[in-house]
Amino acid sequence: MADQSTSASSTAEADKGYWQANVRIILISLVIWALVSFGFGILLRPLLSGISVGGTDLGFWFAQQGSILVFLALIFFYAWRMNKLDAEFGVEEE
C-alpha cells in the first residue's frame, strides 16, 4: 500500500479531507435529488405550470419521468466523481 510510507497522522488528515469532500458532494447531489422530486414534481409544480409538455405541464413530466432520469444521472455522476476523488486522495482500492 502506498500510504504505509507516510505517517499515521498525515493519513488520518488526508482521510478527513477526503470525507469532507465526499460529504460536500453528497449534500449537493441530495439537494438536486430533492429539487426534482419533491420540488419540481410536487411542491413547485404550480410554478412550472406555464411550461406545457404533451398535453400537460412540466411538473407532471418531472413527477412521472423526469425525476427518474435525474436520479440515474445523479448516481452515475456520484460514482464517477467519487472514483476520481478516491484517486486524488490516494484512498482507492488497489
Add this chain to the structure above:
Amino acid sequence: MDQFTINLLFVGASFALYIGIAIWARAGSTSEFYAAGRGVHPVTNGMATAADWMSAASFISMAGLIAFTGYDNSSFLMGWTGGYVLLALLLAPYLRKFGKYTVSEFIGDRFYSPTARVVAVICLIVASTTYVIGQMTGVGVAFGRFLEVSNTAGLLIGACVVFAYAVFGGMKGVTYTQVAQYCVLIMAYTIPAVFISLQLTGNPIPALGLFGDHVASGEPLLAKLDAIVTELGFKEYTLHHADTLNMVLFTLSLMIGTAGLHHVIMRFFTVPRVADARWSAGWTLVFIALLYLTAPAVGAMARLNITDMMWPNGTDGEAVSVEMIENEKRYDWMATWQKTGLLDWEDKNGDGKIQYYNDKDAGMQAKAAENGWEGNELTKFNRDILVLANPEIANLPSWVIGLVAAGGLAAALSTAAGLLLAISSAVSHDLIKGSINPQISEKGELLSARIAMAVAIGVATYLGLNPPGFAAQTVALAFGLAAASIFPALMMGIFTKVNNKGAVAGMLSGLIVTLIYIFLHKGWLFIPDTNSFTDADPLLGTIKSTSFGAVGALVNFTVAYFVSKSSEAIPAEIEELVESVRVPRGAGAAQDH
C-alpha cells in the same frame, strides 16, 4: 390453441428456463450462496438486483393504481426509484467496505451490541412479512386469472407454489436465474406497452407516446384523457388533487424504505469492490427505470382504452350493451376476469346497457337522473388486474397475453420466495443460532428455517385473503416499516458517532410508533375490522398509514440522537471502525471474513 393452453405453455417454459439455469449454476455452500454476487460484473449484478427488487407491486399493481388516480399516484414512481439515490450515496459503498454479509451483522458490530442485532432482525422480519402479504395479494390475482379460478383458490394454489419454490431454495441466490427472470419480466411489461403505444399514438416508445398525440382524435393523449374522464365525472388525470403533505411524506417513505430493505442492501455487500458498489446501484436503477418509465404510459393508455370500451360511441353516445359484452370477442376479457371475482358489472336500471361513470359526482347524478341511470354499473374493477388484463383489453395477439402471464408470475414468485428465504434465515441464523441457542445443530437450524418459512407463508396467505390494500399499497406499508427502523440506524452508523443505546432506542421507537400507527388504521395484525381509524380520515391530520414511515424515521433519528447524547461516547475501536468504513482503501482484505 386456446388462450389457457398458451398461457400454461409460456409460464411452463419460463419456469423450465429458471430451473435449468439454477441447476447449471448451483451454489454448493452457504458462503457460495451468499457470495453469488462476488466476481459478478456490476451490470449483471444490477440486472439481478432489479429482478429481485421488482415484485408484484411494481409489475402487477403499480400501473393500475396510477391509471385510476393519475398524477396523485406519481409517488410510487418517484419513491421507488429515488430510494436508489440514497442507497448509492449514503449506504452501499460503506456497507461494502465493512465487508460482511448481512445488515444485522453490520448493526450488531457497529453498535457493539447483540441487542442491537436482535432488534435489527426483528425489524427485518416485521417489514419482510408485511412485504410478503403484498406479494401474496399479487400471486392470488395472477394465479386466479391464469388458472381461471376464483381469487381465493388462486391464492391458495399460489401459496403452495411459492413455498415449493422457496424450499427449492438456492436458486434464489443464483445471479443468472435472476438475470433470466429480469429478461422475462421486462419483455412481458414492455412488449404489450409498445403495441398499445403504437395503436394509440403511433410512437413505438411508450414513455414518449405518453406525451405524444392521440392518433384517433389528433389531440395530445393526456389532454384527451383528461377530457373523457371529466366527462364521466372523474377528476382530471394530470392535475394535483391529493393532499400535498401526505404526498410528500408518502414519496419520502417509499424512498427511505427502499434504502432500508435488507434483501436489496445485501446485494451491494457482495460486489467485488467499493467502486463497483457505486456503479452497481446505478445499473440497478437503469434496469428498474426501463419498467418505471413505461409504467405511467401503461396506466394512462389503459385508462383510455377501458373508457373507450365502456363507451364505444364516445362519452356522449350510448354505453356498451350487455349483449356486446357477452357476445363480442373483444369483450371476452371481461367474462374471464369476472370468474376471479375481481371484476364485475350489473345492469342496475335494466336498460340492457352498462353505464360506467362516477356516481358520486353531483353533475353526473343530475345527468344520471335525466337519462334514467341508477348508479355506476361497472361495479367492481380491482386495480391489481389492470396490467394483466391490459393486453386483452387492447386486443393483442395471444402470445403477448401468455408472455404477460409468465412475467407477472416471475415478478411475484421471485420476490415472494426471496423474502421467505430472508425471513427464514433471519429466524434460524440470526435469532436462534445467533442469540437464543448458539449450540443448535446444522439440522436443527435447517428445520427451524423451514418452520419459520411455513409460518410466514401461512400468515401471509391468511392475511392475503383479506389484504389491507392492493398489492402495491401493502408493499408500501412494508417500506414504511423499513424506513422507520433500518435506514436511520444504518445511516447513523456511518455518518454519526451515535452509540449502542441510541441506536437500539431509535430503532425500537421508530418501529413501534410506525407499527401502532399502521395497525390503528389497517387493523391489529392486519386483521380486518379491528382498526379504529381509516386512511380516509387518519388520526394525525392528513397523514395516511402508508405515509407514516417518514414520520417514524424522524422519531428514530430524534430518539437516537438524544439517548446517545445523554449516555457515554462510543469506544475507541468502534470509532476506528467508523473511520475505516468511510474510506475505500483496504476493502480487498475485508473479503476474507
